[in-house]
Amino acid sequence: MEFDGDLPDAEQGTIVRLDEQPESIADVDHASGADPADDRGAHVPRYLSPSSSSMFQQCPRKWKHRYLDGYPDPPGEPALAGTFAHRVLELLLQEEPEARTRERARALARDVWPETAQNPEFVALALDDDAERAFRWRGWQAIEGLWAIEDPTSVEVTATEQDVRVTIDSVPFRGIIDRVDAEPDGLVIADYKSGRAPSERFAEDRLKQVLLYAAALTEVHGRRPVRARLLYLNQRIVEVGVTEANLGEAVGALRDTWETLLRSCEADTFEAHTGPLCAWCPFVAHCPEGRAEVEQRRLAGRVRADAPALTVLAAAS
Numbered sequence: 001m002e003f004d005g006d007l008p009d010a011e012q013g014t015i016v017r018l019d020e021q022p023e024s025i026a027d028v029d030h031a032s033g034a035d036p037a038d039d040r041g042a043h044v045p046r047y048l049s050p051s052s053s054s055m056f057q058q059c060p061r062k063w064k065h066r067y068l069d070g071y072p073d074p075p076g077e078p079a080l081a082g083t084f085a086h087r088v089l090e091l092l093l094q095e096e097p098e099a100r101t102r103e104r105a106r107a108l109a110r111d112v113w114p115e116t117a118q119n120p121e122f123v124a125l126a127l128d129d130d131a132e133r134a135f136r137w138r139g140w141q142a143i144e145g146l147w148a149i150e151d152p153t154s155v156e157v158t159a160t161e162q163d164v165r166v167t168i169d170s171v172p173f174r175g176i177i178d179r180v181d182a183e184p185d186g187l188v189i190a191d192y193k194s195g196r197a198p199s200e201r202f203a204e205d206r207l208k209q210v211l212l213y214a215a216a217l218t219e220v221h222g223r224r225p226v227r228a229r230l231l232y233l234n235q236r237i238v239e240v241g242v243t244e245a246n247l248g249e250a251v252g253a254l255r256d257t258w259e260t261l262l263r264s265c266e267a268d269t270f271e272a273h274t275g276p277l278c279a280w281c282p283f284v285a286h287c288p289e290g291r292a293e294v295e296q297r298r299l300a301g302r303v304r305a306d307a308p309a310l311t312v313l314a315a316a317s
């Protein structure tokens with residue numbers, strides 16, 4: 001089906017929530033460079049990306065299943081809609097500033113749509129016409145959500161989708177930065193997010209990823225970006241000034257994760273960190289500890305009815 005522009009105007013339509021899962025799950029990390037094949041080595045990864053680092057911190061067993069075992073982790077509908085929006089915004093911001101209009105975005109969405117429609121992961125969703133329409137609406141809302149947080153005609157872009165591979169404090173690092181902007185006082189890292197914006201309490205944690213990009217870019221250019229920001233489409237911008245102190249903290253955490261990860265690989269031991277996210281873990285079928293955790297939570301009525309792990313448990317019983 002074509003991206004036929006058959007989308008309700010934002011003013012008229014029902015607002016579709018971009019994030020219908022816990023925020024740490026549905027957050028679409030397009031800047032991770034997460035390619036399992038690239039991240040895997042002979043039991044030692046060739047580099048660490050922000051998403052693989054964050055996954056290892058959350059649960060080393062999950063990281064093993066994803067990056068060493070290569071078990072499938074198909075993106076869900078929100079992630080694929082986010083990827084579609086990212087691609088359109090990447091192309092839009094490559095246009096001359098005055099050409100970055102909603103009309104141009106809509107035309108780009110039509111051009112990009114066949115890529116998404118033919119993507120095997122999208123085909124595997126087997127959406128019917130109504131569900132596909134809702135998917136396109138979700139994607140368009142994310143795209144149009146850029147205007148809710150910034151005026152794209154006033155942004156000076158120096159790079160989009162910049163693939164950065166550097167060694168940071170002895171850690172081989174790779175990240176793909178959505179956008180590097182030039183502002184009067186220096187460079188600014190910008191990363192699109194189509195998941196739910198975090199509360200104040202969790203904002204600092206989310207900013208670690210862009211601080212790592214800032215550290216990587218400092219290695220590349222020899223000068224520190226001035227700010228790093230997360231552009232939560234349709235919601236708000238979460239931003240931090242880049243300082244020597246917060247860069248040092250982010251890099252220190254990356255190094256600690258890398259060292260722990262190397263030790264885990266060497267010993268071939270990967271702890272299972274059980275918790276509420278087990279219910280959303282794509283590898284729960286391979287993880288006895290995770291299954292036990294979900295079962296316990298299910299009995300206590302503490303698992304959402306749409307959590308994918310429930311299907312796995314039902315099939316196993």
Ligand code: SF4
Nearest residue numbers: 059062278281287290
């Ligand atoms: S089910 Fe839970 S403990 Fe097991 S790998 Fe997934 S997140 Fe980790």
